[in-house]
Amino acid sequence: MAVFGFIGLGVMGEPICRNILTKSGWEGVVFDLSPDPVARLVADGARAAASVAEVVAAADVIFLSLPGGPQVEAVVAGPGGVLETIRAGQILVDTSTAPVGLTRELAAKVEAKGARMADAPVARTRQAAIEGTLSIMVGAEPDLFARIEPLLRCAASDVTLCGGIGCGQVVKIVNNMVLFETVVALSEALALGEGAGVDRTLLFETLSKGSADSFALRNHGLKAMIPDTFPTGAFPTDYALKDVSYALDLARQTGVHAEGAELAEARMKAAKAAGFGAEYFPVLARAIARR
Incomplete structure (x- = not known):
């Protein structure tokens, strides 16, 4: 066998x-x-x-x-x-x-x-x-x-x-970069919507019916960010920081200024500094909300 x-x-x-x-x-x-x-x-x-x-x-x-x-x-x-x-x-x-x-x-x-x-x-x-x-x-x-x-x-x-x-790694690294940047955008949308008086669940459910819909919204957004639940044992902030660093390394190697990835890294570093290194990485929404 x-x-x-x-x-x-x-x-x-x-x-x-x-x-x-x-x-x-x-x-x-x-x-x-x-x-x-x-x-x-x-x-x-x-x-x-x-x-x-x-x-x-x-x-x-x-x-x-x-x-x-x-x-x-x-x-x-x-x-x-x-x-x-x-x-x-x-x-x-x-x-x-x-x-x-x-x-x-x-x-x-x-x-x-x-x-x-x-x-x-x-x-x-x-x-x-x-x-x-x-x-x-x-x-x-x-x-x-x-x-x-x-x-x-x-x-x-x-x-x-x-x-x-190596090409599998390239595609995976870019995949994660896009995911991280999308979660940052969702975090800002959540802070803006709630700050202006819109119910958080209604906000994301309505976004999921329009052009803002995404895998990140339906999974990271509705399942973690809306209930404000970020368990350990999932994909933690520390791992996400590792992966975005690979994206930034790749950007340097290819001569691309990846400003979106730099912002995602900054938001995750803020979450880590706030004590959320072991929590599921969409916890960066809390760091954005505190700002």
């Missing part, structure tokens, strides 16, 4: 792994620093590994789902990392959101070992990850994409080949 490995079983990684495990017909070998998601996946039929090296030794295709660039670099290129044990013919698929330059640098090192790498960052919510309806943006050569697409479709309703290595 073919074997996939999965390293990183956090908010998104655990449900992605579970969908691949239960739908693909492949055996799964899993590793995470936290024992709880490992135990849950073992109960679903996976096999626990004691280290990254043990996952790499067992798997034909190795998935990563990690918080960001520093963690990806450590797991792939650090002591005991993927590069120490990966062998010719294996495939590494990184579903994390990481800097484009780092992704391409690591891919070159993976290929020097005779293996191959694709970037496949994911978009949409944790609920979408649970339901297997994510959008996955892939950077890979077409033949490699054809090999990993069936596994990715276990976790996603939309899987898009965006170009060569």
Whole structure:
């Protein structure tokens, strides 16, 4: 039986792994620093590994789902990392959101070992990850994409080949940049509307019926900003700050002055300074309201 490995079983990684495990017909070998998601996946039929090296030794295709660039670099290129044990013919698929330059640098090192790498960052919510309806943006050569697409479709309703290595990260980073900027706009709309005497729920429900409608309004706006509920354990302000920094890095590399992204970063920094670093990132609405 073919074997996939999965390293990183956090908010998104655990449900992605579970969908691949239960739908693909492949055996799964899993590793995470936290024992709880490992135990849950073992109960679903996976096999626990004691280290990254043990996952790499067992798997034909190795998935990563990690918080960001520093963690990806450590797991792939650090002591005991993927590069120490990966062998010719294996495939590494990184579903994390990481800097484009780092992704391409690591891919070159993976290929020097005779293996191959694709970037496949994911978009949409944790609920979408649970339901297997994510959008996955892939950077890979077409033949490699054809090999990993069936596994990715276990976790996603939309899987898009965006170009060569790193292009999945480009599209994901731009996706998040647009989302963050939209949430800033919604926060300002909420402050303006309430300040002028319009009911907050009526405001957003009415906007959703017009040209201001968006995924951000219907999900981040109506489900979090209107009830003023920003749980921890969702996509926190700290993670959003990380992702907008990748967008600004990309802007510098391409010579684009991304003023909207700069504003989103400033608003999220204000939310973090107000003590909301761990809360779901639309909490930046509170920082705007306080201004």
